[in-house]
Amino acid sequence: MGLDIRWPIGLMFTLIGALLAVYGLMTGSNAALYQSSLGININLIWGAVLLVFGVGMLFGAITGAKKPPGK
Amino acid sequence: MQVLLAPIDYAIMIAYVAFVVGIGLMLGRYMKSSSDFLTSARSIPTWVTGLAFISANLGALELVGMAASGAKYGIGTAHFYWVGAIPAMIFLAVFMMPFYYGSKARSVPEYLNMRFDQRVRGLNSVAFAVMTIFASGISMNALAKLLNQLLGWDYNVALWVCSGVVLVYVLKGGLTSAIYTEVLQFFMIVLGFAPVVYLGLKDVGGWHAMNSSLQQVAVNPAALALNDKPFAANAWTSAWQPLIGGPSSNPMGVDMFAMVFGLGFVLSFGYWCTNFLVVQRAMAAKNMAAARNTPLVASVPKMFFPFLVIVPGMIAVALTSIPSKNYRIPPPILSDAVYARAIDAVKNASPTDSAAAVKSVGDALGKKVYADKVTALVADNATSKLSDEEIHRRLYYSIAENDYDGVILSLVKKYCPPGLLGLALTALLASFMSGMAGNVTAFNTVWTYDIYQAYFAPNKSDAHYMWMGKVITVVGILLSILAAYFASMYNNAMDIIQLVFGFVNAPLFATFLLGMFWKRTTATGAFLGLFGGIGASALFHAITTVHTNVDAAGHVINGMKGGYLTVVSQFPSEMAQNFWLAAFAFTACFVLTLIISLATKRTKSDADLKGLVYSLTPKIKSDNLVWYQQPGVVGTILLICCIILNVIFW
Numbered sequence: 227m228g229l230d231i232r233w234p235i236g237l238m239f240t241l242i243g244a245l246l247a248v249y250g251l252m253t254g255s256n257a258a259l260y261q262s263s264l265g266i267n268i269n270l271i272w273g274a275v276l277l278v279f280g281v282g283m284l285f286g287a288i289t290g291a292k293k294p295p296g297k
Numbered sequence: 298m299q300v301l302l303a304p305i306d307y308a309i310m311i312a313y314v315a316f317v318v319g320i321g322l323m324l325g326r327y328m329k330s331s332s333d334f335l336t337s338a339r340s341i342p343t344w345v346t347g348l349a350f351i352s353a354n355l356g357a358l359e360l361v362g363m364a365a366s367g368a369k370y371g372i373g374t375a376h377f378y379w380v381g382a383i384p385a386m387i388f389l390a391v392f393m394m395p396f397y398y399g400s401k402a403r404s405v406p407e408y409l410n411m412r413f414d415q416r417v418r419g420l421n422s423v424a425f426a427v428m429t430i431f432a433s434g435i436s437m438n439a440l441a442k443l444l445n446q447l448l449g450w451d452y453n454v455a456l457w458v459c460s461g462v463v464l465v466y467v468l469k470g471g472l473t474s475a476i477y478t479e480v481l482q483f484f485m486i487v488l489g490f491a492p493v494v495y496l497g498l499k500d501v502g503g504w505h506a507m508n509s510s511l512q513q514v515a516v517n518p519a520a521l522a523l524n525d526k527p528f529a530a531n532a533w534t535s536a537w538q539p540l541i542g543g544p545s546s547n548p549m550g551v552d553m554f555a556m557v558f559g560l561g562f563v564l565s566f567g568y569w570c571t572n573f574l575v576v577q578r579a580m581a582a583k584n585m586a587a588a589r590n591t592p593l594v595a596s597v598p599k600m601f602f603p604f605l606v607i608v609p610g611m612i613a614v615a616l617t618s619i620p621s622k623n624y625r626i627p628p629p630i631l632s633d634a635v636y637a638r639a640i641d642a643v644k645n646a647s648p649t650d651s652a653a654a655v656k657s658v659g660d661a662l663g664k665k666v667y668a669d670k671v672t673a674l675v676a677d678n679a680t681s682k683l684s685d686e687e688i689h690r691r692l693y694y695s696i697a698e699n700d701y702d703g704v705i706l707s708l709v710k711k712y713c714p715p716g717l718l719g720l721a722l723t724a725l726l727a728s729f730m731s732g733m734a735g736n737v738t739a740f741n742t743v744w745t746y747d748i749y750q751a752y753f754a755p756n757k758s759d760a761h762y763m764w765m766g767k768v769i770t771v772v773g774i775l776l777s778i779l780a781a782y783f784a785s786m787y788n789n790a791m792d793i794i795q796l797v798f799g800f801v802n803a804p805l806f807a808t809f810l811l812g813m814f815w816k817r818t819t820a821t822g823a824f825l826g827l828f829g830g831i832g833a834s835a836l837f838h839a840i841t842t843v844h845t846n847v848d849a850a851g852h853v854i855n856g857m858k859g860g861y862l863t864v865v866s867q868f869p870s871e872m873a874q875n876f877w878l879a880a881f882a883f884t885a886c887f888v889l890t891l892i893i894s895l896a897t898k899r900t901k902s903d904a905d906l907k908g909l910v911y912s913l914t915p916k917i918k919s920d921n922l923v924w925y926q927q928p929g930v931v932g933t934i935l936l937i938c939c940i941i942l943n944v945i946f947w
Contacts, residue, residue, distance in 0.1 A: 229323050231345055231477050235484060238316045242309055242720065249305045249716045259714050263496055269716035272492050279488065 232287035239280030246273030299449055300710055306719025313723045314462055317481065317730075321466025321474045331763040334471035335742040336403050337581035341473070345480055346587065347594025350578040352479035355486060356436055356732035357725055360606055364708075365701035367610020368626055369523065370548045371511060371533025372946055373540070374610070375603040380561040382599055383939040385569035386592040387932040389579070393570050394928075395917055396813055397580060398588040400908050404580075405573040406747040412812045412909045413820035414900070415751065420827060422747035424801045425573055426740055430773065431794055433736035434780020440729035441781065446630070447706070447722075456781055459726075463733045464774045468767060472581060475731070475738040479578075482727040483598075489724030490605055496712040497612040500622065508534045510615035521617050521626070522665070522697040524548050533611065536946040550870025559876025563883040567806035574739045585917065589928040596935050600942060613704045624711060627703035628664065628696035635662060640688045643671075648679040662696060670695040737773045744769045792857055800838070803879045804830025804886030811890050816903065816910045822894030830886025837881045840865045843874055 250270025253259050260267055328334045366374040402408040406425065410418035441456035466474045501507045515532040518524040532539045532548055539547035540556060569575060569592070579591035616624040642661035646654035651672040658675070659666040674691045677683060683691075709721045745766045754761070784791045808827050811818040842853055842860030844867040853860040859874060868874040907913050924930050 229320070229327070229477075231480055234316055234320050234323075234477070235481060238312065238481065239484070239488070241312055245305065245308055245312070246716050246720065253714075253716075262712055263714050263717065264500060264712075266496070268492055268496065269714065272488075272717060272720070276488060279484075 230287050230290060232283045232290065236280050236283030236285075236287055239276045240284060241280070243273050243276030243278070243280050246270075247277055249273070300447055300718070302448065302719065302722075303715035305716045306722065309716075309719035310723045310726065313481075313485065313727060317466050317478045317727075318462060320477050320481075321469040324470030324473050324477070327473070328469070328471055328763075331745065331759050331766055332403070333473075334763055334766050335738075335745060336577075337471070337473045337476065339581060340583050341476060341581050341587075343582060343587040343590045343594055345476065346578050346582045346591040348483045348598070349476040349479040349581075350575055350591050351595040351599050352483040352486075352731065353575050353578055353735040355483070355602070355728065356735075357728040358436060358439060358732070360486070360490075360725070360728060361439075361702050361705055363603075363606040364610040364613070364705040367607035368613050368699070368701050368704050369610070371515075371611055371614075372536050372603070372607065373533075373547060373549055374607045375536055375942075375946065376556060376560065378599060378603050379536075379939055379943050380556065381565040382569060383596050383935065384561065385565040386596045386599065387936055388566060389570045389576070390589045390592040391928050391932045392911070393809075393813060394579060394589040394592070395585070395914065396909055396911075397576060398582070398585050399914070399917075402580075403746050404742050405571060405576055406743060408909070409808075409812075409823075410747075410751070412901075412906070413818075413823045416824045417808070417820060417827065418747060418751065420824065421805075422743050422751075424798070426743050426748065428798050428801075429574065429736040429740040429743075430776045431780050431784075431791075431798075433733040433740075433773075433777040435784050435791065436729055436732035436736070437777055438781035438784040440726070442785070443706075443725070443729075452785070456778060459730055460733065460774055460778050463730050463737070464771065467734050467737055467774075468770050471766070471770075472577070472738045472742070475734040476578060476581060478727075478734060479731050482724075482731040485720075485724040485727045487598075487605065489721045490609075492717060493708055493712050493721055494605060494608055494612070497609060497616070497708055500712070501612055501615045501619070507612060507615045510618050511611060514614055514618050518548070521614065522667075522699055523614065533614065536943065538947060544869040544873055549872050550868070551873045551876060555873050555876035555880065559878075559880040563803065563806060563879040564876065566810075567802055567879070567883075571805050571809050572802075573743060574735055577739050577742065586922060586926060586928075590926065590931070593928060593931050593935060596939075600935075600939055609708050610701075610704050613708060624707075625694055626699045626701065627707045628693065629698055629700045630703070631662065631664075631696075636689050636692060638662075639692050640685055643675055643678055643688050643692070646675045648676045651675070658692070658695070662692065665697040666695045667697045733774075733777060737770060737777065740773045741766050741769045744773070789857070796838070796857065799875070799878070800831050800834040800882070803834045803882035807883050807886035807890060811887065811894070812910070814911045815894075816906055816913055817894055817899065818890060819894045819897045819899055820901075821897045822890045822892075825893050826886050826890025829889040830882045833885035834878055834882035837878045838874075839863075841868060841874060841877070843868050843871050 246269045250267050250273050254267050254270060257265070363374060397405070397408055400408055400411055402411060406418045406422035409421050437456060437460060440459055441452050444450045444455040445452045466478060498504060498507065501510065511533040512530040514521060514523065515528045515530050517527055528546060528548060529539065540551065540553050544550045544552045579588050582588040582591050613626050616622045617626050639658055639661040642658045646657055648654070654675045655666060655668045655671045658671045670691070674688065674695060678688065709718065713721050745762055749765055750762060804827060807830060808823050812823060838859045839862040840860065842864055843858055846854050846858040846860065847864060847867060848854055853864060858871065868877065903913055
């Protein structure tokens, strides 16, 4: 199919990861907010994980596009 | 039960919906023929079909149900993966995929038509079409109900809006859209739930601390209303050892034979090797090697899913057993009015007559209660008046019944701050919607090719079938919405329908097994054998039941649980009854098909059956592939990994 699925996956997780991470940075000082996650700023950490995953997918899509179709 | 979502949560949800709709619109440009739309024109890479294969099965109901079973039965639930899925997926890849893919059939019923005749195809396709509609309706009903309870959305609005989103992307991008969003959903679920599992495990003090809590629970599960009888300490933490002692020594109430033959062979091979919903994903692969590798790719994440979907249930039990964690497996949802009545009952109860107090509070709640907790509550309230909120809170902990289906959501609520909450809820939303999309895309293919083209309008142009595929997609979504309303109104009718489909599916694998591996199997044999198998399972259900379903006088309480004709045999649990029913139906279908085939003449010659039957099909040469792409080699390695997992959790 003409659309490499790594583009939408990569873009979506980059966006959501960035949203979460920025929100985590902004709310980092709010200890009450992170009581439920055992005092861990899970938004910042997990946002960063999603961001890395998303960028990795985008990287795959870019390098994949340069190769001829197939594997 | 309601939660308030922050703007960040909505932002994540909207981002996801925008992306799935966007994918549909992008793919719409490539939909030129009916095969593009209905079968993805066999063009998708292996890792994508592999993840979609597993994702089509990982609906939200699976997520909710596996966490529930994890709480009820512990690590033994993993049998549904390590026994009930991996071996069948490897078998599909190595032995069956060559026939499905090589025969150029566009659907599983079409394969049946090539191998047998129109009758077998008709029976299978009609049953499958009806089943997919109900399955997608059940999924959408659950989603709309969840959005209603959790976010306070109107049931109707939630149902129509979510169905509308699914319609847009399936109608535009067809099967490819469904497969792509399933892959997206796969990553959403893994990445959305992993942090919840991590936080939960950390909170109970890690894996070993969780296990030692569970070992204390296992010897007295009645304290948490998990089970009314005690087990050995490892009943929740070992997968196989509790099975050895027979049905009474494990919380599932299942014996070794039922587990290995009933679940591990009949049910599991019947589902993974013949259900078009999952097989369709492999058929969309770009070549034979990719098609065969699809279930193998899928089996890698499948093997490790128990840690994502079952462990939350075990965490919930461990948390409940530690009072300082302020958590319990949620009780059945009760309205505020019921709690208000119960609060009054607590206030009016006499602390000196604890039996009467327990009874009046239990009656007000309409549920079983822990006598000690109610007695203490009444006594404390008599010594110094408690606030209504405090009484409400303690009543919540006094209900001696569990709503296991609420486990996963209660953990999400407990551990997710705004932000992560949006991610986890979006993952859940995603899996409900892709459950509908998966069923609708399987439905429209079977309808268009196996019912419409086969019976109503053969020899039309491809443009006509493409048009029909799109029309039936809309119709399929509308029927699913109807089924959702039906499910929300007639719970019992829905149970009957699922029961009936259990009967239809149980014997199916016998037909495929004989058809694929024995050239002498005739169409009449297959058709009558299948009917006989369905009849056998209905009969089996009519004369057996679960022992709790028989009252002291020996009468059956609920005919839905079997035994409505007479009771020949009683099983310790519904799960055991199901597994034995499957084993019985399979055997009946197998024997009948065998005998009738021998008694009837073959209508198809060896030449007709080339590519459809094992002994008449040239072996696929895969020497040109590197070893890690050869299905036989990879399958063996995966099987060994699966056995190792079983040994570790022995």
